[in-house]
Amino acid sequence: MTGTAADAPAIRTEGLTKSYGRKRGIVDVNLEVRRGEIFGYLGPNGAGKSTTIRLLLDFIRPSSGTAAVLGQPAHGSAVALRREIGYLPGEMALYPRLTGRELLRYFGALRGVKDLSHADELAERLDTELGRPIKTLSHGNKQKIGLVQALMHRPSLAILDEPTTGLDPLVQQEFYRILEEIRAEGRTVFLSSHVLAEVERVADRVGIVREGRIAVVSEVETLKRQARRKLELHFDAPADATAFQRLTGVVEARTDGKVLELTVEGSVDDIIKLASRFTVLNVVSREQDLEEVFLTYYAAPTTPVADAGDPPPGEGS
Amino acid sequence: MLQSIATKTIRDGRRSLMWWSIGLGSLAAFTVLFYPAIKQIPELDELLQGLPDALLRLIGDSELLSPEGYLNSQLYGAIVPLVLMFYGLAAGAGAVAGEEENRTLDLLLANPVARWRIVVEKALAMVVGLVVITAVLWIAVYLPAVLVDMDLDPVNLVAVQLSAALFGFFMGCLGLAIGSATGSRGLAIGLGAAIGIASYLVNSLAPLVEQLEALQKLSPFFYYYGADPLRNGLDLADAAVLMVGGLVLVLVAVVGFRRRDVGV
Numbered sequence: 035m036t037g038t039a040a041d042a043p044a045i046r047t048e049g050l051t052k053s054y055g056r057k058r059g060i061v062d063v064n065l066e067v068r069r070g071e072i073f074g075y076l077g078p079n080g081a082g083k084s085t086t087i088r089l090l091l092d093f094i095r096p097s098s099g100t101a102a103v104l105g106q107p108a109h110g111s112a113v114a115l116r117r118e119i120g121y122l123p124g125e126m127a128l129y130p131r132l133t134g135r136e137l138l139r140y141f142g143a144l145r146g147v148k149d150l151s152h153a154d155e156l157a158e159r160l161d162t163e164l165g166r167p168i169k170t171l172s173h174g175n176k177q178k179i180g181l182v183q184a185l186m187h188r189p190s191l192a193i194l195d196e197p198t199t200g201l202d203p204l205v206q207q208e209f210y211r212i213l214e215e216i217r218a219e220g221r222t223v224f225l226s227s228h229v230l231a232e233v234e235r236v237a238d239r240v241g242i243v244r245e246g247r248i249a250v251v252s253e254v255e256t257l258k259r260q261a262r263r264k265l266e267l268h269f270d271a272p273a274d275a276t277a278f279q280r281l282t283g284v285v286e287a288r289t290d291g292k293v294l295e296l297t298v299e300g301s302v303d304d305i306i307k308l309a310s311r312f313t314v315l316n317v318v319s320r321e322q323d324l325e326e327v328f329l330t331y332y333a334a335p336t337t338p339v340a341d342a343g344d345p346p347p348g349e350g351s
Numbered sequence: 352m353l354q355s356i357a358t359k360t361i362r363d364g365r366r367s368l369m370w371w372s373i374g375l376g377s378l379a380a381f382t383v384l385f386y387p388a389i390k391q392i393p394e395l396d397e398l399l400q401g402l403p404d405a406l407l408r409l410i411g412d413s414e415l416l417s418p419e420g421y422l423n424s425q426l427y428g429a430i431v432p433l434v435l436m437f438y439g440l441a442a443g444a445g446a447v448a449g450e451e452e453n454r455t456l457d458l459l460l461a462n463p464v465a466r467w468r469i470v471v472e473k474a475l476a477m478v479v480g481l482v483v484i485t486a487v488l489w490i491a492v493y494l495p496a497v498l499v500d501m502d503l504d505p506v507n508l509v510a511v512q513l514s515a516a517l518f519g520f521f522m523g524c525l526g527l528a529i530g531s532a533t534g535s536r537g538l539a540i541g542l543g544a545a546i547g548i549a550s551y552l553v554n555s556l557a558p559l560v561e562q563l564e565a566l567q568k569l570s571p572f573f574y575y576y577g578a579d580p581l582r583n584g585l586d587l588a589d590a591a592v593l594m595v596g597g598l599v600l601v602l603v604a605v606v607g608f609r610r611r612d613v614g615v
Contacts, residue, residue, distance in 0.1 A: 093460060094612035113465045121461035127454035131363070132353075140353040144462040183458070 042105025044069050044191050044222035045090060049099035052085055060085050060246040062099070067224055067239075072217050074237030074254070075226040082246040083226040084124045087195050090224075091121060104191060117145060120189035124196045124226070126180045130169035134162060134179040138186060145187050153186035159208050174200040181209065191222045198232060210236050234258070265296040267309050268316040281305055356459075356469055360476035364442065372484050375434050376491035382425045383495035390416055408555040411576070418501045419581045422492070427511050429551065431488065432518050432575055435481060436547045439523025442480055444539030446473035447604070448530030451614055460613065467605040470531055474601050477523045485512040510585035517593035518575035522547050524600035532607025534614070547571070571596070 045067035052059035060082040067073040077083050088094045089101055092112040101108040106115050128137055138153045147153075157164055162178040163171060171179075177200045184192055198206050213223050213236050227233050233240050234254060241251040250257075262285060267273070273294040275287040281304045286297040292315075296305060302319075309317075352362035361368075389395065395415045399407065407413050411428015414420035447470065450456040459469065489512050496503045522543060530539035550570035554577065557567035567573050574593050578586035 088457075088614075091461060093457060093614060113463050115463075116461060117463040119461070121458070123454075123457045123461075125454060126458070128458070129363075129455055136353055140359055141458075141462055143354045144356070144464055146463075180458075 041069075042102070043067060044071075045073075045101070045103055045224060047086075047090075047099065047101045050086070050089060050096055050101050051098045052089055052094060053097045058082065058246050059097070060089075060243075063243075063246075063248055065241055065248065065251070067222060069222055070217060070220045071238040072213055072223040072225060072236050074233030074240040075224060075243060076228070076230065076233050076240050077226075077243035078228050081243045083228075083243055084195055085246075086243070087121075087124075087193055087224075087226060090193060091116070091119070117187075118190040120184035120187065120192040120194075122180045122184040122192075122194040122197055126176065128168045128176055128179060131167055133167055134164035134171075134175075134182075137168065137179060138164070138183055141183050142186065147187045150186065152188060153182055156182045156185055156212065159212065160205055161208075172200075174202060174205070177201055178205065185212070185216070188219075189221065191224065192216060193224045195226045196228070197225060198227075198229065206232075259300070262297050262299050263302075264320045265298050265302060265305065266316075266318040266320075267294040267296070267305075267314055268292060268318075269294065270313040270315055273312075277308060278305060281308065355472060356464065357472035357475045357479075360446070360473050361479055364476070364480060368480050368483055371434070371438050371480075372487040375431070375484060376487045378430070379426055379488055379491040380495045383422075383492055383501060384499060386418070386421055386496075386501050387499050389421060405556060405559055408559065411555075418496070418503050419507075419579075422503075423579070423581055426492070427515065427581055428576070432515050432572065433547070433551070435484065435515050435519030436522040437544070438484060439477060439481060439519040439521075440526040440540050440543045440547070442477035443474070443523035443526030443528075444530040444536045444543065446470065446477070446527050446530060447608055448534050448536040448539055451534045452536050454614065457614055466609050470527065470601065470604045470608055474524065474527060474604075477527070478520060481516045481519050481523070485516040488512060507581055507584050511581040513585060514575045514580045514590060514593075517590055517597070518571060521571050521574075521593045521597040521600070524597040524604070528600040528603040528607065531604035532611070534611070 043066050045065060047063050047065045050063040050065075051061050053061075058080065063082075063086060065086075075083055075086070085094070089096055090103055090108050092108050095109065103115055104118055108115070129140075132140065134157070138150060138157075142148065142150055142153065156162075157178070160178045160181060162182055163175050164179070168176060168179065177197075181194075181197060184194060198209060201209060213225070216223055217238075225233070225237065237254050239251065240254050240257065242249045269292045272292055273289045275289045275294060278284055278294060278296060279287045283298050283300045283302070284296055284305065285299055286295075288295050298305065352358045393416065399410075399413060399415055402410075409429070410424045412420040412423035415424055447456070450459060460466070489508060493503065493505055493508055495501075525546065526539045526543040529542055530536055533539070550572040553563055553566050554570040554572040557563040557570070557573075567577075571593060574589040578589050580586065
């Protein structure tokens with residue numbers, strides 16, 4: 035972590051704003067990403083995630099506000115800073131005529147990384163094809179090369195824009211393990227995604243961006259705790275909702291014959307204890323995933339929200 | 352070859368550079384090899400004398416039978432500088448705007464390289480390309496000239512090649528400046544080519560059209576061809592104009608590129 039203030043936050047933006055003519059930019063984004071965390075930057079496509087990232091990397095300049103990365107201003111010290119950053123673009127294009135290995139050698143040379151053994155190790159773990167010209171590769175394989183180049187120099191801060199698009203599930207799992215190792219080494223990951231299950235799976239904290247503004251920043255665990263869950267109790271006789279309705283944490287209770295459907299916030303302890311007086315044939319619990327949490331933030335002031343329903347693949351369990 | 356932006360750019364362009372060199376070189380070689388046949392027709396010069404001045408200016412020389420007049424009219428008056436101009440424009444426009452349109456610029460900029468370095472290294476790669484093409488061209492003219500007993504001064508031949516390469520350099524830097532400042536490759540090539548061709552026409556026709564006379568000194572083509580380097584050798588002042596002008600345009604490219612948002 036040479037040359038960067040080690041105690042400064044990995045990312046700090048204050049009032050960061052970028053307006054494009056008619057296109058949407060971002061408005062007054064205040065973010066603080068701590069060292070050593072995986073921060074999920076969540077929002078549908080077009081919400082301003084990539085705009086934020088491109089400001090952090092000094093590809094574009096803010097209309098107002100400031101951004102500091104690893105304790106240095108994103109604009110003034112951009113070159114030295116980029117030695118410490120690994121970047122995977124959202125809409126990535128690689129040099130089509132190079133092979134993956136040649137691309138890694140090129141970027142290694144530009145970054146002063148002579149030893150490519152870490153790159154090789156990452157490539158191997160992600161099962162990356164490095165020997166063929168990039169133009170002949172599938173989208174998933176290109177994505178893997180993009181990930182390897184972003185992480186090959188052990189950056190203090192990895193900024194990954196939609197990193198798992200096109201990856202098959204097994205490779206995704208390996209990629210999540212790599213992210214966890216990066217965190218274990220005290221390095222930071224800023225991961226933008228429109229896939230809720232992904233952020234829920236790996237991130238410590240999440241910032242939800244909505245129409246260019248930060249809607250909420252929170253611990254993933256806190257968000258999940260606030261989350262409501264659906265509980266279905268199957269009895270051997272027609273159920274009575276009223277007793278359950280009175281329990282704390284029960285938001286809604288309705289019966290459907292012998293089945294009692296409850297919407298619960300927080301602990302289910304009281305419910306289980308009450309239910310134990312009856313003959314329970316089956317309990318079905320479905321934890322509300324971030325998607326639903328997410329939608330509550332999205333449904334907030336301006337309804338209807340057209341683009342909030344970006345369908346995330348992978349159902350929460 | 353993948354150790355720096357400059358060498359990678361040369362590597363990327365090596366195949367196209369080979370074709371530019373082969374194309375221009377073989378055209379030049381065949382042209383020279385035809386010289387003995389042309390020399391058999393003394394009437395050609397009389398025919399040329401009968402042509403209107405404007406046409407002669409566009410042809411590039413008023414005699415066909417001397418080695419210099421023949422090469423000027425067939426090669427150096429228009430084809431060679433225009434080919435070098437298009438090579439330079441393609442390289443200059445492609446340097447930043449090309450990577451931007453191919454969307455590879457983001458990843459390149461994510462590396463610890465300053466924007467000015469990208470511009471300068473790509474300009475260097477363009478210079479190497481121009482040197483290769485003109486070196487091949489020199490060989491492709493001089494060897495056949497020896498073969499067919501064409502009496503040419505090899506040093507003046509270097510001078511005209513160098514002047515033409517400088518013209519290509521200047522025009523390439525123009526493409527680089529437009530492309531780097533706007534991010535549009537099409538604009539850089541289109542506007543650059545329009546300016547280049549206009550400068551050729553202005554230089555050729557200026558002595559005939561009073562209104563154009565003042566413009567001649569603004570024409571980059573004039574600083575390549577005005578002093579007739581194949582006959583008179585390199586005009587250092589003219590060469591310096593193209594060289595310094597090109598460097599100023601590189602500076603414009605750097606400033607324009609540094610100031611703007613990329614890839615929006």
